[in-house]
Amino acid sequence: MSALSIESLRVRFGAVNVLKGIDMEIESGEFIVLVGPSGCGKSTLLNVIAGLQSSSSGRIEIGGRDVTRVAPADRDIAMVFQSYALYPAMTVKGNITFGMECRGVPRVEREAALDRVAKLLQIGHLLGRRPSQLSGGQRQRVAMGRALVRDPILFLFDEPLSNLDAKLRVEMRMEIKRLHQRVGTTMVYVTHDQIEAMTLATRIAVMHQGEIQQFADPQTIYDAPANLFVARFMGSPPMNTIPVRVEAEGDKVVAVLSNDEGGRESLQLPRSREALAAWIGRDVLLGLRPECLSLHEKNDYGDGNNAIAHLSAQVEMIEPTGAETMALISLAGVEAMARLKADARPSIGSRATFAVNMSKVCLFDPQTELRIP
Amino acid sequence: MVESRSTGRAGGRFALYAVLVAFAAFYLTPLVVVFLNSFRSLEEITQTSVLGIPHAIRWENWAQAWGSYCIGGICSGISPYMWNSVAIAVPATLLSTLVGALNGYLLSLWRFKGSQIAFGVITFGVFLPAQMKLVPWAITLRALDLSDTVTGLTLIHIVQGMSFTTLFCRNYYVNVPADLINSAKVDGAGFLQIFRRIVLPLSPPILIVTVIWQFTNIWNEYLYGITFSEGSHRPVTAALMAFSANIAQAREYGIESAAVLLAALPTILVYLFGGKYFLRGLTAGAVK
Numbered sequence: 001m002s003a004l005s006i007e008s009l010r011v012r013f014g015a016v017n018v019l020k021g022i023d024m025e026i027e028s029g030e031f032i033v034l035v036g037p038s039g040c041g042k043s044t045l046l047n048v049i050a051g052l053q054s055s056s057s058g059r060i061e062i063g064g065r066d067v068t069r070v071a072p073a074d075r076d077i078a079m080v081f082q083s084y085a086l087y088p089a090m091t092v093k094g095n096i097t098f099g100m101e102c103r104g105v106p107r108v109e110r111e112a113a114l115d116r117v118a119k120l121l122q123i124g125h126l127l128g129r130r131p132s133q134l135s136g137g138q139r140q141r142v143a144m145g146r147a148l149v150r151d152p153i154l155f156l157f158d159e160p161l162s163n164l165d166a167k168l169r170v171e172m173r174m175e176i177k178r179l180h181q182r183v184g185t186t187m188v189y190v191t192h193d194q195i196e197a198m199t200l201a202t203r204i205a206v207m208h209q210g211e212i213q214q215f216a217d218p219q220t221i222y223d224a225p226a227n228l229f230v231a232r233f234m235g236s237p238p239m240n241t242i243p244v245r246v247e248a249e250g251d252k253v254v255a256v257l258s259n260d261e262g263g264r265e266s267l268q269l270p271r272s273r274e275a276l277a278a279w280i281g282r283d284v285l286l287g288l289r290p291e292c293l294s295l296h297e298k299n300d301y302g303d304g305n306n307a308i309a310h311l312s313a314q315v316e317m318i319e320p321t322g323a324e325t326m327a328l329i330s331l332a333g334v335e336a337m338a339r340l341k342a343d344a345r346p347s348i349g350s351r352a353t354f355a356v357n358m359s360k361v362c363l364f365d366p367q368t369e370l371r372i373p
Numbered sequence: 374m375v376e377s378r379s380t381g382r383a384g385g386r387f388a389l390y391a392v393l394v395a396f397a398a399f400y401l402t403p404l405v406v407v408f409l410n411s412f413r414s415l416e417e418i419t420q421t422s423v424l425g426i427p428h429a430i431r432w433e434n435w436a437q438a439w440g441s442y443c444i445g446g447i448c449s450g451i452s453p454y455m456w457n458s459v460a461i462a463v464p465a466t467l468l469s470t471l472v473g474a475l476n477g478y479l480l481s482l483w484r485f486k487g488s489q490i491a492f493g494v495i496t497f498g499v500f501l502p503a504q505m506k507l508v509p510w511a512i513t514l515r516a517l518d519l520s521d522t523v524t525g526l527t528l529i530h531i532v533q534g535m536s537f538t539t540l541f542c543r544n545y546y547v548n549v550p551a552d553l554i555n556s557a558k559v560d561g562a563g564f565l566q567i568f569r570r571i572v573l574p575l576s577p578p579i580l581i582v583t584v585i586w587q588f589t590n591i592w593n594e595y596l597y598g599i600t601f602s603e604g605s606h607r608p609v610t611a612a613l614m615a616f617s618a619n620i621a622q623a624r625e626y627g628i629e630s631a632a633v634l635l636a637a638l639p640t641i642l643v644y645l646f647g648g649k650y651f652l653r654g655l656t657a658g659a660v661k
Contacts, residue, residue, distance in 0.1 A: 047555075050555075051558075052555045052559070071558075072555075072559045073558060073559060073560065073561035073562075074561075079555075079556065079559045081552040081555065082552070083550055083552045085552035085555065085556035087553065087556075088553075088574070089570075089571070089574030089575060090574075098560055098562070098570070099559075099560030099561055102560050102561035102562045102566065103561045146560075
């Protein structure tokens, strides 16, 4: 069953097109993350799905029912807000049961639902408190409880973790994922944090300037970004994009880059000559994840893996994080990040030889910014 | 060095307090004179002057002012006019505050096309001089058959007060997070339900401010009172005027003083009990 279906949805504020024709089809039980930089329209899209903002044109169906002109309360949704939006004058219990009260649910049922949610989120001991007496994490839990008590077709989350400190954010992220596995309800989750997107989603919609750039599962988004925007937005640090020229060497194709000493480095591309025939002799951008760049070690040679290429580059800076060491290197006149082993300490300013895992490289058309398939 | 600077600072502080005390005394002098005279007999005052210490504490002036002194031929003191003022100020304060709260809620949290203009028009009333509205009100009261009635004056104060109360409440509710209202909408609450259950419980600071402000202004209002009421329908401010216009007999300074203090008592009490909330409410920030 389709839980949410959006057809050519547009939102315009005066002369500004905030959403420029969004189409989405979401199956029941999916965890969809809308991700993008601020101002990309992701929160607007969520508010339009909730009915808190109206669309200029287009159509929204929730659970197979057209709700384009239906009030938020009648859309069978529940929402968790960034600020939690707990009612300050009510206790936790009042906050959780307010919606049921508004909809005229009998007291016995309200108590039962409250009990179920309090157990699920372990907030039983907080029911008598007011929001001002709760910690950030507890408020977050109560806000989730208020949504969960409803058992709707669709849960909407508007950056629910962005007000928490880093440690709590990781904890709550796992808890939300566990929750989705337990209740199995369809969720639409807005965030600007691409790690949250990668860890939580069954499918990610990357948004930019009011349009969906790519809508796919996290691994596809990561490995095969549809365009340069997605490549540079997803991943931390993001994908390196290095200007290269595609050239043919016999029946192989290589990416040629000029290093900063005026020399040429050529990296063999894992594609057939036929597949890239149209690009031979042309400039493209080579997309390379930081983890595909590592320091060359002796035993890299001759292990039979022909997807490993080598090149030399200057180390500009290193950032040891404990688990790994990030190195900023200079490649073909641009800066690139390489993910090195934890104990790697190349000296700054020196040239080093890097092993490049070519099996996962992407090529992008510099004009259209689209990935070359 | 350090010592001389600290003595210098102490000296400066002393001078500061001296100036403040002098100003306070200056402002309080009329009140003190009136208060002292309220205990002095007519003979005492005429023998010396209006400035003087009473020989004894005597409450006759207060009793007469309240219950038996003749004003415009009616010998009932100011008490009936005090009740008129209560009958005007209490409902007008409560209703104008309620209307202002509803207006403010609508204009800040349920923005609609033209809500900014509506807000501008309503608050424009704050800047209209009262004299300008005398004739329109006279026509309106006549049309409603409310001339020379307590109800008529109450209506005037509700409508006039709306501008201020709307301004106060709207600027307070603007700080209520929009997500709170959105969340309640998703929960299924309606316009009035959200107002009653979510917005009103956040409102005491601003409601106390508007109630104090409205009550003081309505109680002290004089122009409409004297223009639109006569005889026994007057509010106390207009009655006091009639009191001192009693030129047929010698000025009863003692009784007048007592009457003035009685008339001022309700607003002084409101300020004494609510003043701290007034200051707190005016500076109250966003609702977290």
